[in-house]
Amino acid sequence: AVGLKTSWLGRQLYYYDEVGSTNQVAKELADNGAPEGTVVVAEAQSGGRGRRGRLWLSPPQKGIWFSLIFRPRVAPTQASQLTLLAAVAVAAAVRKYTGLPPGIKWPNDILLGGRKVCGILTEIKAEMDAVEYIVQGIGLNVNAEADDFTPDVRPYATSLFLELGRRVARLPLFQEMLYQLEKWYERWQEEGFEPVRRAWKEASVTLGREVAVNSWREVTTGVAVDIDAEGALKVRTAGGEVRRFTSGEVTLRPV
Ligand code: BTN
Numbered sequence: 001a002v003g004l005k006t007s008w009l010g011r012q013l014y015y016y017d018e019v020g021s022t023n024q025v026a027k028e029l030a031d032n033g034a035p036e037g038t039v040v041v042a043e044a045q046s047g048g049r050g051r052r053g054r055l056w057l058s059p060p061q062k063g064i065w066f067s068l069i070f071r072p073r074v075a076p077t078q079a080s081q082l083t084l085l086a087a088v089a090v091a092a093a094v095r096k097y098t099g100l101p102p103g104i105k106w107p108n109d110i111l112l113g114g115r116k117v118c119g120i121l122t123e124i125k126a127e128m129d130a131v132e133y134i135v136q137g138i139g140l141n142v143n144a145e146a147d148d149f150t151p152d153v154r155p156y157a158t159s160l161f162l163e164l165g166r167r168v169a170r171l172p173l174f175q176e177m178l179y180q181l182e183k184w185y186e187r188w189q190e191e192g193f194e195p196v197r198r199a200w201k202e203a204s205v206t207l208g209r210e211v212a213v214n215s216w217r218e219v220t221t222g223v224a225v226d227i228d229a230e231g232a233l234k235v236r237t238a239g240g241e242v243r244r245f246t247s248g249e250v251t252l253r254p255v
Contacts, residue, residue, distance in 0.1 A: 002015075002171070002174070002175065003171070003175060004175060004178060005175050005176070005178070005179040006178050006179055006182045007182070008036075008037045008182065009037045009039065009068070009178050009181055009182040009185070010037065010039040010178045011037060012034065012035060012037060012038040012039070013038075013039045013040075013041065014029070014038070014039070014040045014041070015041050015042070016040070016041070016042040016043070017042070017043050017044065017060075018042060018043065018044040018045070018046060018060070019040075019042045019045055019046070020045065020046055020047040021045055021047050021048055021049050021137070022040040022041065022042050022045065022048075022065055022066055022067040022137055023049065023067045023121055023123060023135055023137035024047075024049075025040045025042075025067070026038070026040045026067035026068070026069055026135045026137070027123065027125075027135050029069065030069045030125070030132075030133040030135060031125075034069055035069070035071075036069060036070055036071040036072075036133075037068075037069065037070075037182075038068070038069040039066060039067070039068055039069075039178070040066060040067045041064070041065065041066035041067075041174070042058070042065050042066070043060045043061060043065075044058055044059060044060035044061075044065070045058035045065050048065060048139065049121065049137075050119055050121060050139075051119065051121055051249070052249065056119065056121075056139050057148065057149065057150065058139060059144070059148055061143065061170075062141065062142065062143050062144040062145075062148055062159070063139060063140055063141045063142045063143070063144060063159070063170075064138070064139070064140045064142055064170055064173065064174050064177070065137075065138075065139050066137070066138055066174070067135055067136060067137040067138070068135070068136045068138070068181065069133055069134075069135055070082060070133065070134045070135075070136065070185070071131070071132070071133050071134075072131060072134065072189070073130070073131075074131055075129055075130070075131070076124060076126040076129070076130075076131055077230065078193075078230065079122070079124045079126075079131055079134055080107065080122075080230065080231045080232070080246055080247075081188065081193045081196060081230070081231045082122065082134055082136065082185075082188070083107050083108050083120065083122045083136075083231070084107055084108060084196055084197070084200045084227070084231050085184050085185065085188055085196045086108055086120050086122070086136050086138065086181065087104045087107070087108035087109075087110060087120060087200065087203075088104070088184055088196055088199045088200050088203065089177070089180040089181040089183070089184040089185075090102075090110055090118055090120070090138060090140065090177055090180070090181075091103075091104055091110050091203045092180045092184075092199075093173065093176040093177040093179070093180045094110065094112075094117070094118070094140070094160070094173075096176060096180075097168075097172070097173045097176050098160055098163075098164060098168070100112055100160070100163055100164070102117070102118075102203065103203060103204070103205030104200060104203045104204050104205065104206070105205055105206050105250055105252065106204070106206040106224065106227070106233045106250050107231070107233070107247075108120040108122075110140075111205060112158055112160075112163045113158060113163060114205075115155075115156055115157055115158035116156055116157050116158065117140065117141050117157075117158050117159060117160065117163070118138065118139060118140040118141065119138075119139050120136060120137065120138050120139075121136070121137040121139075122134060122135070122136050122137075123135045123136075123137070138177070140160075140173075140177070141157065141158065141159035141160070142159060142160050142161065142168050142170050142173070143159060143160070143161045143167050143168060143170075144157075144159035144161065144162070145159070145161065145162070146162065184196065184199075193229060193230075193231065194229075197227055197229070197231070200227060201227060204227075205252070206224045206233070206250060206252065207224050207225065207226065207227070208223070208224065208225075209223070209224055209252050209253065209255070210222070210223055210252070210253035210255075211223070211224045211235060211250050211251065211252055211253065212250070212251045212253065213233070213235055213243075213245050213248045213249070213250055213251075214248055214249040214250075214251070215245050215247060215248030215249070216248075220235060220237060220243055220245075221237065221238070221253075222235040222236050222237040222238060222243070223235065223236050224250070225242065228244065230246070231246075232244045232245055232246045233245045233248075233250070
């Protein structure tokens with residue numbers, strides 16, 4: 001019914017008019033054994049969640065709100081690679097479908113014109129040294145107008161509609177996102193992280209910039225110099241020391 005271009009991703013697809021959070025639904029399905037490639041999508045979320053416990057506004061028909069279940073056979077430390085992978089795949093779909101040039105802010109915010117158009121929330125369930133499943137929630141602002149954002153995020157948020165000046169059909173774009181996610185996931189399994197890392201660096205708006213990284217209640221400022229083989233962000237501080245971050249929130253300093 002959805003006209004998928006994928007071979008396994010989204011072949012098990014749960015569609016809702018409204019749920020609290022597609023990540024929550026996906027985690028419950030995964031806990032009950034849902035297979036890799038299961039997708040949960042909703043027209044609206046009443047309790048959409050962002051990173052760091054924030055709220056993610058998800059009004060009906062204004063965006064693409066969905067979650068994916070993956071069961072990669074990797075160590076928990078490698079799971080953050082999937083976070084970067086999702087950003088690469090979504091950025092590719094947005095670029096292909098709109099012609100706009102998306103930029104990725106570490107680890108996986110997708111920006112257009114310096115404003116956030118898409119956020120990704122990765123949740124991992126690990127048992128000892130093995131990943132049991134990873135749920136990735138992706139929220140793309142498609143036809144949201146300025147009024148759809150709360151005043152506090154309005155200056156930093158955008159949508160495809162606001163960037164293009166016209167409404168965008170969501171279904172073909174959703175199909176393209178799933179297609180790119182499947183393609184990049186298979187590539188990651190076959191070739192490892194390096195191709196993802198290269199594509200991430202190409203789309204990055206973080207590397208080479210002055211950044212402030214907020215991690216573990218500490219703020220580090222410096223120049224973002226690289227993404228390492230595990231997906232960690234490396235920042236050179238004014239003192240010349242290079243620090244490595246596997247999680248945190250990046251603020252780009254104005255250029
Ligand atoms: C962020 O940038 O803070 C992450 C935002 C993630 C939003 C998506 S929308 C679909 C999925 N369900 C949720 O509750 N959150 C994610």
